[in-house]
Amino acid sequence: MFSQTTRCALRSTRLTRRRTFATASASNNLVNIVEVGPRDGLQNEKGVIPVDVKVELINRLARAGAQNIETGSFVSPKWVPQMGGTSEVITRMERLPGVRYAVLVPNQKGLDNLFTVLDETKLTPPISDEISIFTAATDAFTRANLNTTTAESLLRLEPVARAALDRGLRVRGYVSVAIACPYSGPVDFKRVREVAKALADMGCYEVSLGDTVGQGTPNKVAEMIEEVKKGVPVEKLAGHFHDTYGTAVANVFAALAQGVRTIDSSVGGLGGCPYSPGATGNVATEDVLYALRDSHYQVAGSNNGTINLDDMVNIGWWISEKLGRDSVSRAGRAIRARRQREESDPKVKL
C-alpha cells in the first residue's frame, strides 16, 4: 500500500523516537487509560458547550491523575460543530507535567490548523504532544465519517502522520467499526488487521480498535484482537469500547486477557460518534477504574501515580450536570448514592 522509500523514511523516523512516559506492555500488568471524554465524549452533544467548560473538564481530569487526555478535534466544524473551539481549548487549558495531551486530526487541513496554533503559542513542550488519526474497517463507515473510502483515507493520512512525526508529535491511530458497522453489518476481522497494520506501518505508536457501535461481546472482541495481533504487536494495540449493549467493561477485560494494556474510556460514560446512529457513550472511566480494583492490574496515572476514582466520580457528575443530565457511569452513580447514604447515616458503610 506504501512506497519503499516512504516505508524506510517512516521506519528511520520511528527509530529516532523514544517514549518518555511509562509504557505498559503485554508483559506487565500496568494499564494505561486514554481519557477521551473531552473529545469523543463531547463531540456528539447537541447543545453548545462553552470553551470554559471544556477547559475546566480537561484541567480537572489532569489533576485527577489522567495521564493521556484527548482534548478535542481539528475536524471540519461543519461536520462536527461541537469540536469547533478546539484551538481555543488547547490554548487555554493548563499543561501539567507528566500528562500527554492529544487532538484528533482527520486530514492535512486539520494538521495545518494545529500547526498554526503550535506556531502561535510557541510553548515547550507544545500544547499538544500527539495527534490521533482515524479511519475505519469498512468503506461504508469511512464514507460516512470521512467522506472517502478506507484505502483513500489511508493514502491521505500517510503524509499527515509523517509531517506530525517530523514535527516531534506522537501519532496514534484509530480503526473504527472493528466489530460491527452500522451501515454494512458484521465486520471481517482480517480487514481490521490490514487497516491497523497500515496505520502502524505509517508510524502510529499505538492503534486503538474501536467497537464504535458497542455491539461487541467478550468472545467477539477476543476473536478480533487475536486476528489483529497477527499483523500488529499487541503492545501497540488499544481497546476502545462503547457501552451500547452493556458489555463494555467485560470487553475491556477480554482485551486485557489478550495482552492489550491500553484502554480508552470517557469520564461519566459520555460520548458517541455522530456517524454511529444509536451508539451510546464510551465505557465510563469510573467503571473501568472500579472494575480494575482488587485485580492484578494497576492503573497508570500521571507522574508515576494512579488515577483517583473518587475524583473521577466527581468529575463525571460535574460534567454530566453541566450537560443537563445524570452521570451514566454505574460506579459513579453507586459511589455517589453510597456517599449520600453515609452522610444521612454515618453508620451506613455500603
Ligand SMILES: CC(C)(COP(=O)([O-])OP(=O)([O-])OC[C@H]1O[C@@H](n2cnc3c(N)ncnc32)[C@H](O)[C@@H]1OP(=O)([O-])[O-])[C@@H](O)C(=O)NCCC(=O)NCCSC(=O)C[C@@](C)(O)CC(=O)[O-]
Ligand atoms: C475529513 C472531512 C473534513 C472531509 O470532509 P469533506 O467535505 O470531504 O472535506 P473537503 O476536503 O472537501 O473540504 C470541504 C470544506 O471543509 C474544509 N475542511 C476540510 N478539512 C477541514 C478540517 N480538518 N478542519 C476544518 N475545515 C476543514 C475545507 O477547507 C473546505 O472548506 P470550504 O472551502 O468549503 O470553505 C470531514 O469528513 C470531517 O471533518 N470528518 C470528521 C468526522 C468526525 O470528526 N467524526 C468523529 C470522530 S471519529 C470517531 O468518533 C470514532 C473514534 C475515533 O472515536 C473511534 C470509534 O469509536 O470508532
